[in-house]
Amino acid sequence: MLGLGMIGRHHARLLQASPRVTFAGAVDPAGDRHGVVHDPALVVPTVRELLDRGPLDLAVVAVPTEEHLGAVRELVAAGVSVLVEKPLAATGGEASAIIDAVREAGVHAAVGHVERFNPALIELRRRVGDGQLGDVFLIATERVGPFPDRIRDVGVVKDLATHDLDLVSWLGGAPVERVAAETQHRMGREHEDLVLVTGRLAEGVTFNVNVDWVSPTKVRRTRILGERGMLVADTLTADLTFYANGQVTSDWAASQQLRGVSEGDMTRYALERREPLLVELEHFFDLVAGHPGAQAVTLEEGRQAVRTAEAVLESAASGQTVVLDGA
Numbered sequence: 001m002l003g004l005g006m007i008g009r010h011h012a013r014l015l016q017a018s019p020r021v022t023f024a025g026a027v028d029p030a031g032d033r034h035g036v037v038h039d040p041a042l043v044v045p046t047v048r049e050l051l052d053r054g055p056l057d058l059a060v061v062a063v064p065t066e067e068h069l070g071a072v073r074e075l076v077a078a079g080v081s082v083l084v085e086k087p088l089a090a091t092g093g094e095a096s097a098i099i100d101a102v103r104e105a106g107v108h109a110a111v112g113h114v115e116r117f118n119p120a121l122i123e124l125r126r127r128v129g130d131g132q133l134g135d136v137f138l139i140a141t142e143r144v145g146p147f148p149d150r151i152r153d154v155g156v157v158k159d160l161a162t163h164d165l166d167l168v169s170w171l172g173g174a175p176v177e178r179v180a181a182e183t184q185h186r187m188g189r190e191h192e193d194l195v196l197v198t199g200r201l202a203e204g205v206t207f208n209v210n211v212d213w214v215s216p217t218k219v220r221r222t223r224i225l226g227e228r229g230m231l232v233a234d235t236l237t238a239d240l241t242f243y244a245n246g247q248v249t250s251d252w253a254a255s256q257q258l259r260g261v262s263e264g265d266m267t268r269y270a271l272e273r274r275e276p277l278l279v280e281l282e283h284f285f286d287l288v289a290g291h292p293g294a295q296a297v298t299l300e301e302g303r304q305a306v307r308t309a310e311a312v313l314e315s316a317a318s319g320q321t322v323v324l325d326g327a
Contacts, residue, residue, distance in 0.1 A: 001026040001060050002047065002071055006148070007085055007112075007277075008062030009036045014278050015060070020285050025050050047074050056080045058288050060112075060281075065154065069094045069101075076105035083284045085112040087162040088302030090154075092310055095303035102299060108288045111302030113166050116295075117276040117283070120233035120240040121222060123269065125171050132242070133226025139168045139207040140225070145218035147187065155191030156211045157183070157309050164209040165197075165312070166297075166305040167222060174203035176308045178323045183316040186214050197312055229264065242267045 001012050004026055013036050016023045025042040026032065027050050032043045044050050051074075058081040061071050068089050075082050082102070088111050089095040102109040115121060128136060141164040169176055179199040183192035194212035201207065220235040229244040246264030286294035311322040 003062035004028040009034045081108035092307040110296035117279040134228040138225040144215035147213040161211045165308040168207040174201040177202045180321040181312040181315040
């Protein structure tokens with residue numbers, strides 16, 4: 001385990017409790033600030049010290065993003081498979097370098113886009129794929145809340161919006177083709193505090209992404225609108241709700257005029273809820289073990305999220321719509 005910060009401490013908690021792995025230790029120069037490692041002797045300041053204690057099969061990389069490339073290179077050179085927290089890298093170029101290092105080493109690797117393992121989003125994607133909404137018109141996400149103390153030197157685009165830029169592609173079943181974005185700087189920092197993104201996927205579906213850390217309440221919502229209604233996932237509570245387009249008629253003209261699209265039944269689905277981070281780790285274990293059903297997020301998908309984030313920042317800086325390479 002590399003990094004015992006905001007997300008790393010939760011990985012450490014789950015790794016120590018898993019019957020599928022033996023927890024070999026954790027690396028953090030600042031030590032175990034949150035007290036999550038049961039045996040303090042297992043916490044060391046460098047990767048080299050952890051590797052010197054014996055061979056490792058796999059590691060989770062949850063160090064600051066700008067340190068991902070160096071950490072991955074050191075681990076894979078020792079034959080260690082890696083799960084790299086999102087975003088995969090600070091730049092698209094570094095993401096490609098990580099992919100090259102993993103390929104050369106011949107180990108397994110995945111990216112920690114944990115939202116893909118949220119039960120509400122998994123069920124939403126399944127229902128859209130089964131045709132519940134018919135033709136899809138729009139994918140929209142909202143990820144807002146107060147400023148997180150863990151942030152050091154990035155803005156909302158690379159820290160938070162990479163979740164959503166990955167999700168719209170995953171849910172829509174196509175890569176992002178183009179983006180137009182606006183950002184704001186409200187907290188006196190170099191990096192952006194708010195971003196609004198409008199875009200289109202390669203298959204023609206439109207999307208918008210609203211992300212900030214200047215809102216006084218935390219909201220995590222994804223909705224998909226289609227010809228037969230709308231599915232809305234709240235990823236904080238793992239709730240999924242369907243709002244159907246109604247099939248009823250009314251002789252009250254004013255009511256129909258005000259409602260626009262006819263309002264039908266609303267259904268909130270009962271879902272099995274498992275911690276998304278645990279499910280993500282289990283799929284990574286499956287990947288390393290060679291199980292064909294592993295649903296780990298690939299390095300190429302992680303790189304695409306980074307490149308899309310770079311296109312968002314380019315659009316915001318230039319005031320122009322940006323078309324992604326290969327779209």
